[in-house]
Amino acid sequence: MNEVAIVGIGGTKFGxxxxxxxxxxxxxxxxxxxxxxxxxxxxIETAYAGNAVQWEWGQGLSIGxxxxxxxxxxxxxxxxxxxxxxxxxxxxREAWYKVATGTCDIALVFGVEQMTVADSIKMLTIIGGKQxxxxxGDMGLSPPALFALLARRHMEEFGTTRKQLAMVAxxxxxxxxxxxxxxxxxxxxxxxxxxERMICDPLTLSQCCPRGDGAAAxxxxxxxxxxxxxxxxxxxxxxxxxxxxxxxxxxFTFFDPDVRGAKAAYEMAGLGPEDLDLxxxxxxxxxxxxxHYEDLGFCKKGEGGRFIEEGLSDIGGKxxxxxxxxxxxxxxxxxxxxxxxxxxxxxxxxGQAGERQVKDAKVGLQHNAGGFLHTDTGTCVIHILxx
Amino acid sequence: MNEVAIVGIGGTKFGxxxxxxxxxxxxxxxxxxxxxxxxxxxxIETAYAGNAVQWEWGQGLSIGxxxxxxxxxxxxxxxxxxxxxxxxxxxxREAWYKVATGTCDIALVFGVEQMTVADSIKMLTIIGGKQxxxxxGDMGLSPPALFALLARRHMEEFGTTRKQLAMVAxxxxxxxxxxxxxxxxxxxxxxxxxxERMICDPLTLSQCCPRGDGAAAxxxxxxxxxxxxxxxxxxxxxxxxxxxxxxxxxxFTFFDPDVRGAKAAYEMAGLGPEDLDLxxxxxxxxxxxxxHYEDLGFCKKGEGGRFIEEGLSDIGGKxxxxxxxxxxxxxxxxxxxxxxxxxxxxxxxxGQAGERQVKDAKVGLQHNAGGFLHTDTGTCVIHILxx
Numbered sequence: 001m002n003e004v005a006i007v008g009i010g011g012t013k014f015g016x017x018x019x020x021x022x023x024x025x026x027x028x029x030x031x032x033x034x035x036x037x038x039x040x041x042x043x044i045e046t047a048y049a050g051n052a053v054q055w056e057w058g059q060g061l062s063i064g065x066x067x068x069x070x071x072x073x074x075x076x077x078x079x080x081x082x083x084x085x086x087x088x089x090x091x092x093r094e095a096w097y098k099v100a101t102g103t104c105d106i107a108l109v110f111g112v113e114q115m116t117v118a119d120s121i122k123m124l125t126i127i128g129g130k131q132x133x134x135x136x137g138d139m140g141l142s143p144p145a146l147f148a149l150l151a152r153r154h155m156e157e158f159g160t161t162r163k164q165l166a167m168v169a170x171x172x173x174x175x176x177x178x179x180x181x182x183x184x185x186x187x188x189x190x191x192x193x194x195x196e197r198m199i200c201d202p203l204t205l206s207q208c209c210p211r212g213d214g215a216a217a218x219x220x221x222x223x224x225x226x227x228x229x230x231x232x233x234x235x236x237x238x239x240x241x242x243x244x245x246x247x248x249x250x251x252f253t254f255f256d257p258d259v260r261g262a263k264a265a266y267e268m269a270g271l272g273p274e275d276l277d278l279x280x281x282x283x284x285x286x287x288x289x290x291x292h293y294e295d296l297g298f299c300k301k302g303e304g305g306r307f308i309e310e311g312l313s314d315i316g317g318k319x320x321x322x323x324x325x326x327x328x329x330x331x332x333x334x335x336x337x338x339x340x341x342x343x344x345x346x347x348x349x350x351g352q353a354g355e356r357q358v359k360d361a362k363v364g365l366q367h368n369a370g371g372f373l374h375t376d377t378g379t380c381v382i383h384i385l386x387x
Numbered sequence: 388m389n390e391v392a393i394v395g396i397g398g399t400k401f402g403x404x405x406x407x408x409x410x411x412x413x414x415x416x417x418x419x420x421x422x423x424x425x426x427x428x429x430x431i432e433t434a435y436a437g438n439a440v441q442w443e444w445g446q447g448l449s450i451g452x453x454x455x456x457x458x459x460x461x462x463x464x465x466x467x468x469x470x471x472x473x474x475x476x477x478x479x480r481e482a483w484y485k486v487a488t489g490t491c492d493i494a495l496v497f498g499v500e501q502m503t504v505a506d507s508i509k510m511l512t513i514i515g516g517k518q519x520x521x522x523x524g525d526m527g528l529s530p531p532a533l534f535a536l537l538a539r540r541h542m543e544e545f546g547t548t549r550k551q552l553a554m555v556a557x558x559x560x561x562x563x564x565x566x567x568x569x570x571x572x573x574x575x576x577x578x579x580x581x582x583e584r585m586i587c588d589p590l591t592l593s594q595c596c597p598r599g600d601g602a603a604a605x606x607x608x609x610x611x612x613x614x615x616x617x618x619x620x621x622x623x624x625x626x627x628x629x630x631x632x633x634x635x636x637x638x639f640t641f642f643d644p645d646v647r648g649a650k651a652a653y654e655m656a657g658l659g660p661e662d663l664d665l666x667x668x669x670x671x672x673x674x675x676x677x678x679h680y681e682d683l684g685f686c687k688k689g690e691g692g693r694f695i696e697e698g699l700s701d702i703g704g705k706x707x708x709x710x711x712x713x714x715x716x717x718x719x720x721x722x723x724x725x726x727x728x729x730x731x732x733x734x735x736x737x738g739q740a741g742e743r744q745v746k747d748a749k750v751g752l753q754h755n756a757g758g759f760l761h762t763d764t765g766t767c768v769i770h771i772l773x774x
Binding site for chain 1: 411439440441447448449451452453455456462463464465466467468470477481484485488490545571628629630631632633644647757758762764765766
């Protein structure tokens with residue numbers, strides 16, 4: 001397969017944007033990415049759109065074409081993809097694959113979501129969809145419940161503490177406060193987080209990601225074209241997508257798709273966790289990030305608590321994680337989340353991350369999860385990017 | 388690119404299936420396709436799901452994994468795609484592409500939709516989604532209105548008659564009555580159709596496709612594997628996807644994406660319309676099929692009326708069209724439609740179409756449209772299959 005470079009990135013601030021349509025949100029992100037790439041819209045040959053849920057009736061349908069026409073791009077194929085919370089990464093991956101296999105030289109991807117237009121009841125009944133009703137739904141396994149159970153088990157088996165969990169959220173809020181595109185822009189301490197309203201024991205409010213509206217976009221080109229558009233192309237060294245498997249009697253304290261996905265990604269890139277300068281991982285809940293440290297090989301099994309407590313996932317630490325603020329602070333805007341993670345890694349590798357810059361970053365990993373990652377309905381997408 | 392063969396097909400009857408979930412509908416289709424392919428589910432390496440609209444809250448999300456787990460398949464990547472009414476064909480195309488580019492040898496695709504769970508008001512407001520509201524929506528350009536305007540203009544410019552339009556629907560109902568999976572299974576005459584309730588002049592009730600529930604699936608394998616699974620592999624000779632373009636002062640009596648898509652598909656297959664033994668085309672309205680005859684090169688511009696009247700699209704005619712009953716009789720189950728068209732072409736090329744068999748069929752074309760095919764939001768997907 002051909003090497004592919006990311007030459008343009010752009011996104012909206014995440015937050016409440018009910019005054020705009022999803023088309024307008026996506027358009028803003030695409031325009032920024034296209035300008036950043038220094039390309040003409042007409043040069044784009046293929047495109048993918050990520051949009052997960054129809055929060056408002058009629059949303060999403062043909063969203064790709066509806067956005068492209070505003071950019072002055074017509075005729076080219078564009079398809080929307082969905083894979084729950086991993087939607088944006090799957091859209092990126094399809095665009096990458098088209099360039100990597102030589103079908104085209106220039107591709108556009110965007111992810112968009114507008115979650116705040118739906119009421120909370122709808123939010124709560126997402127997993128009540130008929131395809132999940134007989135299993136996860138009937139067991140009351142909403143995402144907060146699942147990630148709280150995971151946390152409790154990790155505490156029991158490895159001595160992980162409530163404070164360590166809260167420190168994950170505090171770290172991400174600290175970095176989110178330095179990211180102008182983040183939804184939650186105020187830093188708070190682990191102590192404050194521990195004293196917040198309990199959502200699902202041991203997860204307090206700020207240990208659960210907010211919902212929001214927003215969009216993120218990227219322009220990908222073949223290696224041979226890359227230098228034409230940018231002096232700092234960022235290359236896709238690995239792109240891996242795996243699904244989960246049946247929950248059996250294995251330990252509940254790791255995500256099987258993470259482990260398989262990471263192994264395949266490191267193999268594809270010819271790199272290991274020791275080569276990573278930073279990572280954006282799927283911190284939908286504080287416990288999730290802590291477990292991803294272990295599953296992605298940043299530390300040994302059971303040492304996630306120590307990894308956060310010793311500052312190893314901080315800027316200046318072993319592998320800075322979620323310098324964007326992550327899902328917990330930047331926000332989790334389903335269709336846009338994966339692409340926004342890629343944007344942060346690209347910014348870091350370009351040396352454009354401002355106050356939250358990781359010094360001389362050369363290799364970064366992006367990890368995005370969808371569905372019930374513990375079970376057969378989960379999806380894990382991992383990209384490794386390098387300068 | 389590698390040659391790809393279709394070795395398994397299967398679908399549900401289209402119609403009202405509110406007693407089932409979309410997962411159950413998709414499962415039925417997948418099981419039939421897998422059995423038809425004579426493969427073990429575990430041999431499948433990648434999969435795509437087509438599902439267009441969340442008719443009921445929570446429908447669609449992670450539908451791919453929810454279906455695979457029932458089949459005993461886990462771990463493999465599966466992504467849902469959407470492209471309005473062309474959703475199923477886009478899912479098929481992504482699966483085909485993965486096999487064609489050598490990423491895997493065996494892929495599964497399914498399309499599913501459950502439209503009857505939503506009320507009619509929701510149906511009517513699909514195009515009222517914010518991304519269309521300021522244009523097509525505000526102009527009242529619902530699909531029946533658009534295809535009626537197209538019919539009127541074709542009548543004005545080329546002398547096409549109301550009777551010729553009704554004959555399209557009568558032909559498709561005649562063949563649908565021979566297809567046990569069709570939603571509308573009673574044949575009716577053109578005279579009866581002309582006397583029906585007017586929906587949007589000149590389109591009467593049976594000239595507008597019904598909505599329904601159902602699923603369709605296919606198994607694709609690389610050419611080198613094909614003979615292992617079937618004695619009659621059906622090869623994908625062309626797969627093309629294009630989007631529409633801005634409506635300008637060009638004639639309103641043709642679909643620009645059809646013309647560009649067909650040209651590219653014939654070129655890719657090294658075949659022309661003269662080589663086709665049959666075609667499944669997107670007859671969402673009678674006027675659509677008549678115009679597709681012209682755009683896909685089955686006859687000259689303006690001769691669509693004559694093509695149907697002289698029986699040239701009948702079995703025994705020049706190019707039999709929609710022997711499955713088409714969208715007008717078999718039904719239009721958005722996410723499943725494209726895959727169900729492919730199923731009919733495969734059945735015909737295998738010689739398994741029973742009473743509606745086209746004698747010694749060797750090459751067939753499948754054409755699926757999505758969005759507003761007249762404008763920049765449209766999508767056209769064309770596959771050419773050969774024995």
